[in-house]
Amino acid sequence: MSSAAPVAPTRLQLYLNLIRWDRPAGTWLLLWPTLAALWIAADGWPGWHLLLVFSLGTLLMRSAGCCINDVADREFDKHVKRTAQRPVTSGAVSVKEALLLGAGLALAAFGLVLTTNAPTILLSFAALAVACLYPYAKRVLSMPQAVLGVAFSFGIPMAFAASLGGTEWSLAAIGAAVPKSAWALLLGNLFWVLAYDTEYAMVDRDDDIKIGIKTSALTLGRWDVAAVMGFYAIYLLSWAFLGLRLGLGRVFLLGIAAAAAQVLWHYQLIKGRSREGCFRAFRENHWLGLAVFAGTVADLALR
Template identity: 70%
Template sequence: MSQPVEPGLFRRKWALYLSLIRWNRPAGWLLLLWPTLSALWVAADGFPGWHLLTVFTLGTFLMRSAGCCINDVADRDFDRHVKRTAGRPVTTGAVSVKEALLLGALLALLAFALVLTTNAATVGWSFGALAVTLVYPYAKRLFSMPQAVLGVAFSFGIPMAFSAVQGGESAGLFSGPTSVPPLVWALVLGNLLWVLAYDTEYAMVDRDDDLLIGMKTSAITLGRLDVPVILLCYLLFISIWAVALLQYVRGAIFYVAIVLAFAQVAWHYALIRSRSREGCFKAFRLNHWLGFVLFAGLAATYALA
């Protein structure tokens, strides 16, 4: 006879899966969303249409969630030694490795299904995005600045947005850097610097634990240079985007957003200068507001043009 299903089992499993993909912590996928939507607006010279907006918003959420599943499986033996991550579902065994991988694969397939509704060039870019997503969790064992790998992963939405708007079928399935305009690479460079800034703040939270278990992070590599380098990365990010977009975004609103972004950098300095665990974690969690301000400035400028 088959065993009866335990009452409430589905509800508990569902709650664990939501925890696994960080459902209650939207900051992570918002950090990925705002630069992607900014690129989408610039590429489309304004509102890109509901189809592409839906594809990139849902796709961003799904791929970030899939990345969480992969990351937690890869780090399960390390996470139990880190105070902040010891209670994660895969680490505690509440969700099995097989379950986490299956969920991650399902989410990635759903994201890929969305990309298939765009064009061949964007599909080609999506393979690169998936490859970097798979590589990143293991970069922390090999590279002294794994945050740079995350920066690459979190920047793929920018060329994909331009490709989806401007790339036709003639670009080919595996079209490369020449299929997008040079502006894309300025936006990617700026975004990569932003990721280095906020993920170093994140790494500062776990620095003591990571030193004990031998994990490599930018916070450990930089040592006492962590705060100055974070500030430099923030300033370069905002400056690169401001200069790169000068000829594309005409209007005072975007530059008001730039000023507000610089003001947020000052706020971040106030939070991280003491290098306290609480201050660094708060700075990381609030980073998505910086991305939102820049996107809102862009969107408002186009709307009022």
């Protein structure tokens, strides 16, 4: 007796797979530092409008980024077991479809940004440009994760601009709305992205060597685990220092401590460099970001 033939996925299912609907970790990794910055900039509750704009905007832009990334990497992804069956790579979704979906999602996110203010709108163009550049960075840069770090951290200055900005359309207006501390938070968060995306790159190390793309895991070589721990340390120490400078206190530091405890667990996961351990460390990173965000919110609420 023959088994029933597998049912082909619908277009909706393919599109949801394309934007990683079933893998929300990437959205959380973007969202937690953005919301932490939003609470810091607003000195507490930022209001429903900005919360919805940045939450939905993060989801939409992460989804659009997946479309762009899969189109750019479709030839590489064919040679990596983990990515070979992605909708664009397998041919189930055409390049044109993926680009149209990505453009639609980005336009929807831009519509949300239009409800904020001039400095935030201006910054959104820079954010989009960095997001589009990242998939191609791995072709030329030894540490393309640094570009991803900027892309995944750009919500921080945008959160400050949305909270503190005015109506003037100029670079000076951005400078007035986004203090140096916000850019410093972006820089610190970049090191967190370097940490977790190096863990991610460690999963595909063997495949990446064969197909000739550049990643931080390959560049760092045998120093990869030490570097990941160093990146985590820079992120947490910089955010602890900046948080104290910005008026946060002991409860915020408890969040930092909870994140640091998770870093020790991540070391246990990645020290053997197994695919399973490295991938689990990457997937669980959103809990680390949540700890910092929760400490930020709680500290401001308990003043």
